[in-house]
Amino acid sequence: xxxxxxxxxxxxxxxxxxxxxxxxxxxxxxxxxxxxxxxxxxxxxxxxxxxxxxxxxxxxxxxxxxxxxxxxxxxxxxxxxxxxxxxxxxxxxxxxxxxxxxxxxxxxxxxxxxxxxxxxxxxxxxxxxxxxxxxxxxxxxxxxxxxxxxxx
Amino acid sequence: xxxxxxxxxxxxxxxxxxxxxxxxxxxxxxxxxxxxxxxxxxxxxxxxxxxxxxxxxxxxxxxxxxxxxxxxxxxxxxxxxxxxxxxxxxxxxxxxxxxxxxxxxxxxxxxxxxxxxxxxxxxxxxxxxxxxxxxxxxxxxxxxxxxxxxxxxxxxxxxxxxxxxxxxxxxxxxxxxxxxxxxxxxxxxxxxxxxxxxxxxxxxxxxxxxxxxxxxxxxxxxxxxxxxxxxxxxxxxxxxxxxxxxxxxxxxxxxxxxxxxxxxxxxxxxxxxxxxxxxxxxxxxxxxxxxxxxxxxxxxxxxxxxxxxxxxxxxxxxxxxxxxxxxxxxxxxxxxxxxxxxxxxxxxxxxxxxxxxxxxxxxxxxxxxxxxxxxxxxxxxxxxxxxxxxxxxxxxxxxxxx
Numbered sequence: 401x402x403x404x405x406x407x408x409x410x411x412x413x414x415x416x417x418x419x420x421x422x423x424x425x426x427x428x429x430x431x432x433x434x435x436x437x438x439x440x441x442x443x444x445x446x447x448x449x450x451x452x453x454x455x456x457x458x459x460x461x462x463x464x465x466x467x468x469x470x471x472x473x474x475x476x477x478x479x480x481x482x483x484x485x486x487x488x489x490x491x492x493x494x495x496x497x498x499x500x501x502x503x504x505x506x507x508x509x510x511x512x513x514x515x516x517x518x519x520x521x522x523x524x525x526x527x528x529x530x531x532x533x534x535x536x537x538x539x540x541x542x543x544x545x546x547x548x549x550x551x552x
Numbered sequence: 553x554x555x556x557x558x559x560x561x562x563x564x565x566x567x568x569x570x571x572x573x574x575x576x577x578x579x580x581x582x583x584x585x586x587x588x589x590x591x592x593x594x595x596x597x598x599x600x601x602x603x604x605x606x607x608x609x610x611x612x613x614x615x616x617x618x619x620x621x622x623x624x625x626x627x628x629x630x631x632x633x634x635x636x637x638x639x640x641x642x643x644x645x646x647x648x649x650x651x652x653x654x655x656x657x658x659x660x661x662x663x664x665x666x667x668x669x670x671x672x673x674x675x676x677x678x679x680x681x682x683x684x685x686x687x688x689x690x691x692x693x694x695x696x697x698x699x700x701x702x703x704x705x706x707x708x709x710x711x712x713x714x715x716x717x718x719x720x721x722x723x724x725x726x727x728x729x730x731x732x733x734x735x736x737x738x739x740x741x742x743x744x745x746x747x748x749x750x751x752x753x754x755x756x757x758x759x760x761x762x763x764x765x766x767x768x769x770x771x772x773x774x775x776x777x778x779x780x781x782x783x784x785x786x787x788x789x790x791x792x793x794x795x796x797x798x799x800x801x802x803x804x805x806x807x808x809x810x811x812x813x814x815x816x817x818x819x820x821x822x823x824x825x826x827x828x829x830x831x832x833x834x835x836x837x838x839x840x841x842x843x844x845x846x847x848x849x850x851x852x853x854x855x856x857x858x859x860x861x862x863x864x865x866x867x868x869x870x871x872x873x874x875x876x877x878x879x880x881x882x883x884x885x886x887x888x889x890x891x892x893x894x895x896x897x898x899x900x901x902x903x904x905x906x907x908x909x910x911x912x913x914x915x916x917x918x919x920x921x922x923x924x925x926x927x928x929x930x931x932x933x934x935x936x937x938x939x940x941x942x943x944x945x946x947x948x949x950x951x952x953x954x
Contacts, residue, residue, distance in 0.1 A: 412864070413864075416866055419868050420845065421849075423842045423845055423846060423849075424832060424836075424842055471890075474886070475867055475870060475872070475886050476870060476872075477872055477873040477874065487868065488836075488837045488838060489836070489837055489838025489839070489841050489842045489845075490838055490841055490845075490868050490869060491837050491838040491841070491868070491869045492868060492869055492870040492871055492879070493837070494871060501873055503870070503871055503872065503873055525837075526836060526837040526838075527832070527833050527836045527837075528833065528835070528836070529833070529835040529836055529837055530837070531837060531871075547873070
C-alpha cells in the first residue's frame with residue numbers, strides 16, 4: 401500500500417533523481433519493508449511530520465525488496481530495517497546518536513517531534529557546513545541495536 | 553506645645569503612588585514635589601523650548617498664509633504635547649490651518665494650564681503656547697484675500713508675460729493647461745506651479761517645510777527659471793497632454809519613433825539571465841554542487857541540452873560503516889567490490905556451463921570453501937619433528953630453521 405503523501409521508490413534511477421533534485425533541503429530516505437511492524441510505525445510518523453518539515457526537508461520511502469535497490473542497500477551497509485539515511489545537496493549527513501552506526505538512523509522514532517528535532521539539527525548542521533551532527537534526543541528515546549560485521 | 557510640634561514633625565510621610573512624568577519620561581513616587589526637582593526643571597525647560605520652536609513655525613504661517621498642496625498634507629502635521637494629539641492637515645487648503653485653530657481653541661488653553669500646574673513651577677509662559685483670537689481673525693482675513701487674489705493672479709501673470717519674448721511658449725501653454733493654483737501671491741514668495749522643471753524645487757523650498765523661512769526672490773529667479781522652462785516646455789508643447797492632464801509619458805505611447813515597445817521590453821527582459829542571488833551560506837554542505845545543479849535545472853527548463861552526470865553507476869557521496877578513510881575511498885572500494893562480485897558471478901556462470909573446477913578468490917563469502925580447523929603448531933615444533941626424522945641431512949635443517 402503506497403503512502404498518499406510520501407513517494408515510494410523502487411528503482412535506482414528514482415533514487416538518483418530525488419537525490420539530484422533535492423537542493424538545499426534535507427532528503428530523508430527510509431529503507432524498509434511494508435510488512436515490517438516497526439517500519440509501519442516509522443512510516444506513520446514520517447507521513448505526519450512530512451508537511452511540518454516540508455520547508456527544509458523532503459521525505460521518501462525506499463522498498464528494499466526491489467532488486468534494483470539492492471545496490472544502494474549494499475552501498476549504505478543497511479543490514480537492519482527500517483533504516484533512515486539523510487542527505488543534503490547529494491552529500492550524506494551523519495548523525496552521532498551514541499550508537500555504533502553514525503551513518504544512518506536504525507529503528508523508529510518515539511514521536512513526531514523527535515523526528516522533527518533530528519531533521520532540524522541535521523539541517524542546521526548542514527547549513528553551517530557540518531557533515532556530522534549530534535543527535536538532540538535523550539538516550540532512552542534512541543533505539544538500541546547490535547551491529548554485526550558480516551553476521552559475525 | 554512641644555508635644556504638638558513633635559507630633560507635627562512625626563507625621564509619617566505618605567507613600568505616594570507611582571506615576572509617570574511626561575517630561576522626565578520615567579515613573580516616580582515623589583508626588584507633587586517632583587516638579588521642583590532640579591533635573592525635572594532642566595528637562596522641562598528643554599521640553600518647552602522644543603515645543604516653542606514648533607509653535608514658532610506655526611506662527612510663521614499665521615503671519616504668512618499660504619496654500620497647502622494635497623501631496624504635502626502628510627508632511628504638515630504637529631503633535632501637541634499638552635493635548636496629546638496629532639494635528640494632521642487633512643483636507644485643509646491653507647498650511648497649518650488646523651494647527652492654528654487648535655492652538656487658538658479653549659480646550660488647548662485648558663490643557664496648557666493643566667500641564668503647567670502639574671509639571672511646571674510657574675504659569676507665566678502660558679501665552680507662549682497659545683494663539684490669540686485676534687491673530688486668528690487676521691489670519692482668516694489674509695486667507696480670504698489670498699483666495700480672491702489667486703483667481704486674478706493667473707491672468708495678471710499672463711498679461712505680464714505676454715510682452716516677454718522669452719516666455720512666448722509659456723504664455724501659449726498656460727492658456728490651454730488647467731492650472732493648479734499654488735501660491736502666486738507675493739513677489740517675494742515663490743513662483744506658482746505653472747512652470748515645468750524647476751517648479752517643485754521652488755515651491756518645495758518655501759512652502760511646505762517647517763522652519764525653512766526661505767523667501768525666494770522672484771526677481772532673481774525669474775530670468776533663469778523662465779529661460780529653463782521655456783526650453784523644457786518646447787517638447788511638451790507638441791504632445792496632446794502632460795503630467796497634469798494625466799496623459800501617458802511619451803516612451804509608453806505606441807509611436808513609430810519609440811525605440812522600445814512593451815513586447816520588446818518583455819523579450820529583452822526574458823533574454824537577460826536572471827541571477828539568483830542566493831542568500832544561503834556559501835560554506836554550507838554541497839554548496840558548489842547545489843549552484844551547479846540549479847544552473848543545470850534552469851538550462852533544462854529552457855530546453856537546452858545538459859550533460860547529465862547521472863549514469864547508471866552514479867553513486868552519491870556516502871561514508872560507509874566499515875571503511876575508514878575519505879568518502880571517495882569508500883566509494884572506490886565499493887566499486888571495486890562490485891567489480892569483483894561481477895567477476896566472480898561470471899566465473900561461477902562459466903563453471904556451471906563448462907562443469908570445471910576453478911580456483912575462486914576468497915573475498916566473496918559464497919565461494920569460500922569451508923575452512924578446516926587444525927590445531928596450532930609452532931615453527932619450532934615443526935623444525936624439531938623434521939630434525940628427528942632427517943638427522944643426517946643438515947642442509948634441510950638449516951633451510952627449515954631459517
